[in-house]
Amino acid sequence: MGKLSEFEMIAKHFAPLAERFANGVLDSFGLRDDAAVFACASDEEWVVTKDMIVEGIHFLPDDPPASVAKKLLRVNLSDLAAKGAAPSHYLLATAWPTSADDAWVAEFARGLGEDQELFGIGLLGGDTVSTTGPATFSLTAFGTVKTGTMIRRAGAQVGDKIYVSGTIGDAFIGLQLLKGQLSVSAAGDRDFLVNRYRVPHPRLDLTDLLRQTAHAAIDVSDGLLADLDHLCRASRAGARVNLESLPVSPAAQACIDAGTAVREDLARGGDDYEVLFTASPTLSLPNDVTPIGTVIGQEGLWAGTGEGPLSPLDSAGFRHF
Amino acid sequence: MGKLSEFEMIAKHFAPLAERFANGVLDSFGLRDDAAVFACASDEEWVVTKDMIVEGIHFLPDDPPASVAKKLLRVNLSDLAAKGAAPSHYLLATAWPTSADDAWVAEFARGLGEDQELFGIGLLGGDTVSTTGPATFSLTAFGTVKTGTMIRRAGAQVGDKIYVSGTIGDAFIGLQLLKGQLSVSAAGDRDFLVNRYRVPHPRLDLTDLLRQTAHAAIDVSDGLLADLDHLCRASRAGARVNLESLPVSPAAQACIDAGTAVREDLARGGDDYEVLFTASPTLSLPNDVTPIGTVIGQEGLWAGTGEGPLSPLDSAGFRHF
Structure with a gap:
């Protein structure tokens, strides 16, 4: 990276995405703790899905960074939609090659910020590391359903x-x-x-x-x-x-x-x-x-x-x- | 990879790790759905932490695969321990280079299985992809605390x-x-x-x-x-x-x-x-x-x-x- 330290990157680009959860039943602690907390209503369950994307395999090196971020988030929200779940929040782990520059990261974070507003969700926590390989991102998305109502793959009936x-x-x-x-x-x-x-x-x-x-x-x-x-x-x-x-x-x-x-x-x-x-x-x-x-x-x-x-x-x- | 398809890898190595959660308040659906569900007790909160590790940076290429898996899991459990949380389950995303062979994956999964028994936790879901770079793993671990009792970084008092x-x-x-x-x-x-x-x-x-x-x-x-x-x-x-x-x-x-x-x-x-x-x-x-x-x-x-x-x-x- 060479421009920002991992701590500076988190503070500058990712902590603002976590401000939504400064208090209440979800708390990101501003990404300044080792963990985050979340509760759930007594009649609800959490639905969770986790996808990983790799530069050159899931997205192209010259894809706009904001659209890479949006796709990463949205493929997970798509899973939640198919399960009948209402999106709530997400965790994000990012592995950055030395070639990643601050402008790319800023655009990536801007894309996430726009989608947070659009979908009414926020960043709750995650991890930031370096890699000798292609940029690699893993996102874990959480949504809620009323207890026992998650729509499954299993359940199709003959005649449907x-x-x-x-x-x-x-x-x-x-x-x-x-x-x-x-x-x-x-x-x-x-x-x-x-x-x-x-x-x-x-x-x-x-x-x-x-x-x-x-x-x-x-x-x-x-x-x-x-x-x-x-x-x-x-x-x-x-x-x-x-x-x-x-x-x-x-x-x-x-x-x-x-x-x-x-x-x-x-x-x-x-x-x-x-x-x-x-x-x-x-x-x-x-x-x-x-x-x-x-x-x-x-x-x-x-x-x-x-x-x-x-x-x-x-x-x-x-x-x- | 060349030996097993991603679906075969999941079925052979990772689905057995998810059997613990075939039913009840946590359900992995045997890793055969797009998402997993989990509930929580009304007087508890979930504490969540997510780490990512990359071959050559967080572990060495000739580290035993079982110990790589255990370290990946345990660095997350260490976060939960420091927060006063009792571990419950985890999600795992894995990106495999073409050089990864079935024996390496089998040993990696065996390490996870041993630690699942040791710590009384299980795999709830995740993702499996390929990468042109080094093996990269992201693990999201969940634990529980009584509501409002997560131990934070903030809270040290002068004189402590x-x-x-x-x-x-x-x-x-x-x-x-x-x-x-x-x-x-x-x-x-x-x-x-x-x-x-x-x-x-x-x-x-x-x-x-x-x-x-x-x-x-x-x-x-x-x-x-x-x-x-x-x-x-x-x-x-x-x-x-x-x-x-x-x-x-x-x-x-x-x-x-x-x-x-x-x-x-x-x-x-x-x-x-x-x-x-x-x-x-x-x-x-x-x-x-x-x-x-x-x-x-x-x-x-x-x-x-x-x-x-x-x-x-x-x-x-x-x-x-």
Whole structure:
């Protein structure tokens, strides 16, 4: 680092993010203690999720630092949204290479600060170290649910419809654009698709709907089919999916029409951070929630519609190794 | 990695560590969900701490994997001990280089499993990713205290005695031995000192004593003087320290006698994972807790005894950057 000591970095960039919790049932002690404390209401449980991201693997070296910070936070909030939990606070561990400069850290912290305001949460504690490798960040996010109401992956019932929020495949195309593996003619489409990769929108707006209706839920991070496979395995069931009904954005549809994207690949791409859930087939749904299939007793993923014949679907999504 | 996929690694090595929490007020869902849940008693608060360690910085590439895992867990438990908290569970995020093999991961998980039994805790959740850099691990540990009783860094009162548990400087010498910067003649001394570096013993045996007596506490990780400085700054006080009273082990004393270690360096070395606390000067103490100084109104750290003259002490401990 060479510019700020770890203590100066914490005091300058991260302690202000912890001011929200100077007192009360959550206390960060201004990041000047070894630990933080938090209580919980007697009728609630904490839901906790922890993700780690590595430069060059989960984000690109020239991604804007504020969007790296936002993505780190939001992928965790996306997990909370799919579980029906209301976000509360987070812990952050950061490992910085010597090449990281103060301006990068300042932008990273600014991104977190903006999202704290947007989502009404705050930093409660963490750790700051150096690394000889790529920048590596680990974030632990906490949310609350009424006791016993966390929506699980397990719980899908045969006959449930399978629903997905938003549109699928935008981030997959956005990453290809950033890597120069693909191009689109409309600048607006490019910005939209790249932004879908860089700054996901956790579907916290769906939390009430999910609490009221979902039998099982998961956020789409590894890829729609891979995550559907996770959900089905946990529920000891299978799924019949109609990929023709996959919701795609106008920008992604333009790529399909131009022959530069294949609908089935979009269902394997990942990084969508939409919510996939199963519920009663008679559900009345918001506009941007789309039924894409049905939970069936036969394990595995199958392509097919209605009572037609089934053919096996390969779920392969993103794997680290 | 090349041998196991991330999902296979989780299922084989880490899911068994989460079995403790298959049901009840804590539920890991066998690491097969996106999140875990935990409740808390109405008269308790959660104390949470999060540390990150990086190969080549916090541990050496040829350190035994089981001891790396134990140190990672124990440095967090040491924080909980100093705060008067009873450990409950932990989250673990791991980033693996391609060179990590299954045997290393298996040994790492075995170390965690042994310590889970020893400390009566378990794995509740986490994340597993790949990295192009050194192995990097982040652990978040949770403990409980009765509401409002977490022992803080702030709270030292002028006139308090300053106490430290165990012996100081063993790990500092142990690290020098591992790096080949120092040698000791007695093999037993070498084993003792190296083990003090590799596998600290969080002072959970002192939790009751601390709850009953400590006005302020911190665990000794950056170095005794650096951590005393942290405690004094948080308490807006200073300290008069008699380094001649610093408790050292027979193995460390042998190094001092041989002229290969300097007492004052041991107070700056770090990695001791003992507890430093302030309390009434009339306290009746266990054998391995030693008074080393007094809290004074004059800010800063000062060398001196009784009413004699004070000279400033440089607190410089380990800094990441």
